[in-house]
Amino acid sequence: MDTKRPILPPISALRALEALDRLGSASAVAHEMALTQSAVSRQLQTLEAHLDAELVSRDRKRLSLTKAGQDYVQEIRPALSQIAQAALKLHISPVGGTLNLAILPTFGMRWLVPRLPDFARRHPDITINMTTRLRPFSFASEPFDAALHFGEPDWPGTDRLLLSVERVLPVCAPELLPKGTPTSPRDLLKLPLLHIQTRPRAWQDWFQQMGVTHPYPLPGTVHDQFNTINQAALHGLGVALLPNYLVEQDLATGRLVAAFPDAIETMGAYYLVWPREKSGDGSLREFRHWLASQAQTEEALPR
Numbered sequence: 001m002d003t004k005r006p007i008l009p010p011i012s013a014l015r016a017l018e019a020l021d022r023l024g025s026a027s028a029v030a031h032e033m034a035l036t037q038s039a040v041s042r043q044l045q046t047l048e049a050h051l052d053a054e055l056v057s058r059d060r061k062r063l064s065l066t067k068a069g070q071d072y073v074q075e076i077r078p079a080l081s082q083i084a085q086a087a088l089k090l091h092i093s094p095v096g097g098t099l100n101l102a103i104l105p106t107f108g109m110r111w112l113v114p115r116l117p118d119f120a121r122r123h124p125d126i127t128i129n130m131t132t133r134l135r136p137f138s139f140a141s142e143p144f145d146a147a148l149h150f151g152e153p154d155w156p157g158t159d160r161l162l163l164s165v166e167r168v169l170p171v172c173a174p175e176l177l178p179k180g181t182p183t184s185p186r187d188l189l190k191l192p193l194l195h196i197q198t199r200p201r202a203w204q205d206w207f208q209q210m211g212v213t214h215p216y217p218l219p220g221t222v223h224d225q226f227n228t229i230n231q232a233a234l235h236g237l238g239v240a241l242l243p244n245y246l247v248e249q250d251l252a253t254g255r256l257v258a259a260f261p262d263a264i265e266t267m268g269a270y271y272l273v274w275p276r277e278k279s280g281d282g283s284l285r286e287f288r289h290w291l292a293s294q295a296q297t298e299e300a301l302p303r
Contacts (some may be wrong), residue, residue, distance in 0.1 A: 011083070013047035016040050017065070018080055019057060021073040022141075026063045085143045097126045097268040097283030102133040102147035104228035107270055110245055111164075112148065119290050126283045133196060135224070139275040145272035145284050155273050157228060159290055163270040163295045167244050168206065170259040172238040185210035185260050192238035193220035195231050202241050202266070209264050 007016065019029040020040075030037045038218070044056050055069035063074065085100065103112060108130065116128065116295035133147065135157055153160050170188060172215075182188060193203055195218075203218050220238060226246055233240040234250065239259045250256040272291055278284055 002290060009047050010043075011051045011080075013043045013050070014076055015078060016043040017069065018073050019049055020044070020056070020063060021070060022067050024064075026230040044075050051154040058295055081141060081143050097281075097286075099126060099128045099283045099287055100143055101128055101130050102137070102142070102144045103130050104134065104148045104150060104270075106246060107150065107243075108132065108148055111270075115294050117252045118294075119287070122290065123286055126286060128287070143280060145278055146272055146287070149271045149273045153269075153271060153273075157275060158273040159276055159279060160274075161271060161272040161292060161295065163291070165269045167263040168202070169243050169244055169247065169263040169265055170206070170239050170241050171247050171251065171256040172233055172239040172259045174254065174257050175236055176239065177259065181258065182260060186212050186263075188239055188259055189214060189218075191259070193218055193237040194223045194232050194240040195220050196226065196229050196241075197222055197286070205267065206241055210260075210262070215284045 006264075008282060016029055016033065016035075019032055020026065023029055023032065026037045026040050029035075030040050030302070033040065035043075041063070048055050051072075053068055053072075054066055055072060057064050057066050103109075119128075129142070134140075134151060136146075136151075137147075139147075139157070148163075149155060149160075150166070153162075172191070176191060189207075189212070193205060200217075200222075203215050203220070204214075207214055207218075222230060226242065229240045230242060230250075232238060233242070234255055246262055247256055251258065272288065274284055274288075
């Protein structure tokens with residue numbers, strides 16, 4: 001490599017390489033960057049020429065990263081994420097702080113969002129940007145300062161704040177129980193069961209805690225989010241095992257009924273998690289302190 005040449009490559013070319021690794025095709029990269037595929041190809045060629053390295057394999061017009069390209073992307077991805085976060089903060093809130101938060105769609109909308117007006121009144125200078133994510137991710141590759149997480153407190157490289165444990169209750173539309181609430185949890189095996197994709201063993205764990213053994217897996221339909229499984233239950237498609245915070249209003253209005261009266265505590269809990277290196281961020285610190293005052297103990301959870 002020519003030592004007189006500036007070693008820092010063009011940011012646009014780095015973005016194209018990172019996107020190719022993440023998305024897997026030049027067409028997807030072109031769509032994300034609002035470029036033509038030929039422009040993406042030129043960006044990658046420019047980067048290879050600048051670094052004097054073969055980063056991209058070209059096979060019948062299909063682009064993929066070489067081993068050297070993959071290793072290089074892993075090195076630069078955290079830096080690109082940091083640049084993106086800094087630019088976003090400067091653009092949206094040049095005076096106050098910003099917090100980029102990944103939220104679970106249902107818990108975020110039902111539990112967090114109704115509480116946020118209080119935070120806005122207390123901290124009008126802090127802007128919170130929210131994006132939904134269903135599964136854990138790497139903070140190094142996503143532009144988030146913190147995330148709402150359900151499960152065990154096992155996210156590497158992070159600190160956490162416990163928000164609430166979760167209690168789930170089997171619920172269904174009233175017409176699914178013409179004879180009233182079953183007297184035994186085993187009776188629920190005679191009804192269609194609704195499963196949620198992110199918690200495939202939820203029903204199995206519930207029956208086990210109720211002292212009912214049954215071969216796994218249990219039959220039933222699978223839904224991708226709580227909102228969809230809740231709608232399926234409301235329309236009489238089966239019995240859903242749902243968190244109390246989600247069905248409290250539908251139970252009060254009679255749109256749903258408890259298919260069995262006992263709510264049980266799940267193995268996981270809801271947490272706010274953040275990278276340890278961001279612990280000193282002012283906006284995140286204020287948000288954590290406020291959120292700690294909103295966190296619910298087990299006794300305070302809705303029954």
